Structures are given as C-alpha cells and as structure tokens.
Amino acid sequence: MLLTPYRETLALPGIKSLLAVATLARIPIAAGAVVLTLHVVTDLGRGYGAAGLVGAALTIGGSVGAPVIGRLIDRRGLRPALILTTVAEVIFWTVAQSLPYWPLLIFALFGGFLALPAFSVARQSIAALTPEAQRLPAFALDSITTEISFMAGPALGVLIATGPGPRVAMLTIAAGILASGLGLWLLNPPVRAEHEAPIAAGERVPRRSWLRPRFVAILAVTLAATLVLSGTDVTIVAVLRENGELSWSGVVMSLWAFYSLLGGFAYGTMHRRLPAVAILTPMAVLTMAVALGSAHWWLLAILLIPCGALCAPTITASADAVSRMTPASARGEAMGLHNSSLTVGVALGGPLAGLAADTLSPPWGFVTVGGIGTLIALAVLPAELLRRRRSADPTAASAPTPQPDHQPEPALPSPRPSADAESPLPTADALASGTAGPADIVPTAAGHP
Numbered sequence: 001m002l003l004t005p006y007r008e009t010l011a012l013p014g015i016k017s018l019l020a021v022a023t024l025a026r027i028p029i030a031a032g033a034v035v036l037t038l039h040v041v042t043d044l045g046r047g048y049g050a051a052g053l054v055g056a057a058l059t060i061g062g063s064v065g066a067p068v069i070g071r072l073i074d075r076r077g078l079r080p081a082l083i084l085t086t087v088a089e090v091i092f093w094t095v096a097q098s099l100p101y102w103p104l105l106i107f108a109l110f111g112g113f114l115a116l117p118a119f120s121v122a123r124q125s126i127a128a129l130t131p132e133a134q135r136l137p138a139f140a141l142d143s144i145t146t147e148i149s150f151m152a153g154p155a156l157g158v159l160i161a162t163g164p165g166p167r168v169a170m171l172t173i174a175a176g177i178l179a180s181g182l183g184l185w186l187l188n189p190p191v192r193a194e195h196e197a198p199i200a201a202g203e204r205v206p207r208r209s210w211l212r213p214r215f216v217a218i219l220a221v222t223l224a225a226t227l228v229l230s231g232t233d234v235t236i237v238a239v240l241r242e243n244g245e246l247s248w249s250g251v252v253m254s255l256w257a258f259y260s261l262l263g264g265f266a267y268g269t270m271h272r273r274l275p276a277v278a279i280l281t282p283m284a285v286l287t288m289a290v291a292l293g294s295a296h297w298w299l300l301a302i303l304l305i306p307c308g309a310l311c312a313p314t315i316t317a318s319a320d321a322v323s324r325m326t327p328a329s330a331r332g333e334a335m336g337l338h339n340s341s342l343t344v345g346v347a348l349g350g351p352l353a354g355l356a357a358d359t360l361s362p363p364w365g366f367v368t369v370g371g372i373g374t375l376i377a378l379a380v381l382p383a384e385l386l387r388r389r390r391s392a393d394p395t396a397a398s399a400p401t402p403q404p405d406h407q408p409e410p411a412l413p414s415p416r417p418s419a420d421a422e423s424p425l426p427t428a429d430a431l432a433s434g435t436a437g438p439a440d441i442v443p444t445a446a447g448h449p
Helices: 004-010 015-043 048-076 078-096 101-113 118-129 132-161 166-187 213-243 246-268 276-293 297-309 311-325 328-359 364-391 394-398 418-422 428-433
Strands: none
Touching: 004 015, 004 132, 015 048, 015 078, 015 101, 015 118, 015 132, 015 166, 048 078, 048 101, 048 118, 048 328, 078 101, 078 166, 118 132, 118 166, 118 311, 118 328, 132 166, 132 246, 132 311, 213 246, 213 276, 213 297, 213 311, 213 328, 213 364, 246 297, 246 311, 276 297, 276 311, 276 364, 297 311, 311 328, 328 364
C-alpha cells in the first residue's frame, strides 16, 4: 500500500524515462561548483574568496537566466532552448578552463545565464505528464533523484579534479553537458499536457494573472529552504573541524542526505497536500536546535534527523504548488523563477553560515540560517492562515444567491479566467453567487536544485 502512489505514477507514460534522463543530466551540473572552486584555487592560484566570487557570478547569471530560458520554452518549445543552452554551456566549460581569473569571472555570468535548464524542464514536464492528483508523488520522485544527483556529482567532480586535475574535470563537465543536452533533446519530454493549448497555438497570459503575492510567497519559502540547506552544509563542516572530527564529515552529510531521501519518499505517499510554509517552519526551527549537538559527530547526526527528513518535502511542496497555480502557457517561466529561488537560497546560505561561524562560533551557523528560515516562514504564515480561514468560512462558501420570483431557472456562475482555475482561492464572483465548491478550497502546496 505504501508504494502504490509511486507505482501508479511510474506507470504513467514518459515518467520513467524523464526521471532517468533528468537524473543523469543533473550530475555534471551538480559537479560544476566544486570543480570551478578547485580550478580557481589550484590552477589559478587564487584564494577561496576569489573562487566564491566566480561561483557567485555563475549563480547570478543562472538566477537571471532561468526564467528567461523558461519563457523561451513557453514561446518556442523545448528543443530550441536545449540547442541554445547546450551549445552555450559546452563552449563555457571548454573555454573557461584556459581563461585567466578576471575574464573567467565575467565569462561565468554568461555561462550561468545560458545554463542547461535540466532542473526546471524536469519539473515542467512532470506537470505536463501527470494529472494533478498524482503530481505529489511525481515531484517527490523528482526531489529524490535530485538528491541522488547532488550526492554523485560533487563526489565525481572532486575525484577527477584531485586526480587528472581541475582542467580535465572542466572538460569532462563539458562532455557531460553535451550528453545531457542531447539526451533531453532526443527524449523531448512534453511541456504541455494533451488537454492544454499547444505552444503552436500562441496562447499568451499576462504575468499579473499568475505572478501574484501568493506565488511570490512560495518563491520566498523555496529560497528560505535552500538557504537553510546550504548553510547547514557549511556549518556541519565547520563544527566537525573545530571538534577535530573532520574525518566524520562525509558520514554525517551522507546521513543527512539519506534522511532527506526518506522524508521525500514518505511525503510522496501522503494523500493530503501540505502548504510549503507548514513544512519549512519546523525544518527551520529544528535546524536551530541542531546547534545543541555540536559536541560530538554522532549527536550531530542524530539531531539532523528531523530537519533533514523535511528537506525534500519542502522542495516537493513548493514545486507542486507552483505547477498548480500557474497556467500552462507560463509554466516554463514560473518553473524558471522557482529554480532561481532555489539557486539564490543556495548562494546565500553558505556565506551567511560561514560568517556566523567565523565571527561567533561554528554552532551559530545552524542558529543563523535556521533563524532566517524561521523569520521568512513567520512572514508568510499569517497570509496562509488568513487564506485558509477565508476559504473555510461557511457563510462565504455556502450562502445561496437569492433568485427573483419571475425567474425560476438558477443563475449561472460567473466565468473565471483560466489562471484562476488552478488557484485554491474562490473568486469574488464565485463567493457572491454561492458557486464555490470543495475544489475551490483545497489547501495548497504539496527538489536542492
């Protein structure tokens, strides 16, 4: 019974091949940051601060470029975007290994801007391939496979960079990106469902129809989640190094990733979606509590269990929410914005945790990133509670509309724009006419990028 949602999801046409290709495509992308860092430090003889600037440039470029590439997919289709980004990334990794530091720093902006959209494309295709009732386990599988990619990618990158060298590793990433782009191009997963208007129809929706405060709140929750995750990564290493237990860092971080895998798996079997902020809040609070276990590596590993188990579910919930509140013709851009929020969170978490560890003490890294995550959750939570209270108001949802005596037929409900069809909030017209039903008040929200 526990595996039934996954069996039903994997039985859907195209899901297995999409997850397999997306998992492999993400591995060279996941290796990029650590390989670039080792190249700047080892081959160019710069410090880790200089390496961090190159990583930041790559991140900024990717954050700006992801929604732009997503919009290109919405307008022109998947294959043209894959050709553009694959060629651009292969050129970047091939040329970057031979550049001096300052040209590399500038070039990294363009390399990030035209990055292969393997993460957002996978989520966009999942939304197209699965009915809404089965998206939760599908996005849970996506989060699980993303964890696998981020476990394998950096490890392989370090293995090659410390063996043949960082330059060879960068050329290997170029080859991996080429294979990834080609694999996605050959697979050509759909980005629109069969019942949705095809790209050729040229359907356009204004951003104001879906880029609303609640969508921005989901992006904030997503950013907070990855900020906590990346900050925890850095803090684990800092704490264990201070304790003289650095050799156990690989074990602790592997266990932490394993907790996330288990949590994502369990969440995908649930029949009820939870708002992303409802999962972020305990994850952030429990991350602060991990500071209490900084004395021993095994105590740290134990205290990481609850917050680690909530990592993948938070990303799953945010991706599911984005897919349901966005019209099909803008889903690529929306998923690009979601991917940008993931990336920005990762970029901010490490430096913030490192700053706290350096200025106070390593355990304060947990408190800092967990505290920031909690503050963001508390900022979003009142709006979510107010929305749910209004949705559950029986006087608003069930009051009948008076009918004139001379008109026996019932009044027709007011039409709603397509963007509101996926919104959990009933419209004002629906509330006024008494036509809001259970589908209008379903709670919202059900990947590490």
